[in-house]
Amino acid sequence: MTFFKRFLVLFISGAIQVFFATYLLLELLGLSLGWHLAYHNIMFVPGILIFLGSGYLTVSYYFFSDEKANNSLYDEFTAVRYYKLGAAGYAINGIGIFILYSIQDWSNWNFELANNMIYQIAAFAWLVFGVLMVWFSMGDYKESKSG
């Protein structure tokens, strides 16, 4: 495993999540782009990529990487980057959920609107997760170029 390979895994998984989550969020907010996915089972792709990507990273850590590479890829500064992004994710999600609450039509509140809001929150959290993955991957890309 190298920084560039990890960049590829995280960037591809993250960017595809950003695409699908943005599409879903816009649809749920009534801001459709004027086109629709013809084949909705394709929405499973981001989840499958995460499953395969995390599996690849785990297997490569234990079986296909030497100690020197692992020390470099999973050191304490990388952990700090991860924690900082996690904290940013909490903050962005908090702000986003506040905004999503604020824009609801509370005067005509019903089960359908409540259901829709839950989907909006889920889509937003999914979008944030994708953005954080892309953000984290950029650090790996920079390291792969300068390392």
Added chain:
Amino acid sequence: MGKSHEKLLNNLEGLRKGAGLTQQELSESAEVSRKSINAIENGVYVPSTVLALKIARTLNCSVEGLFRLP
């Protein structure tokens, strides 16, 4: 002292260059990424005790020789 973190001054870059090591070579010896060494040198990151001791061992100096409080 080189570039410093608000909580820690360091002289890592000077000592590393004095030992004739690149950031990559020091990182391999201290078992971290080159990025960590770069971040410490630039005062972006304060290392753990274990990492500080590993760096000091590699550079054959004391931790107090590498870092001091502002």
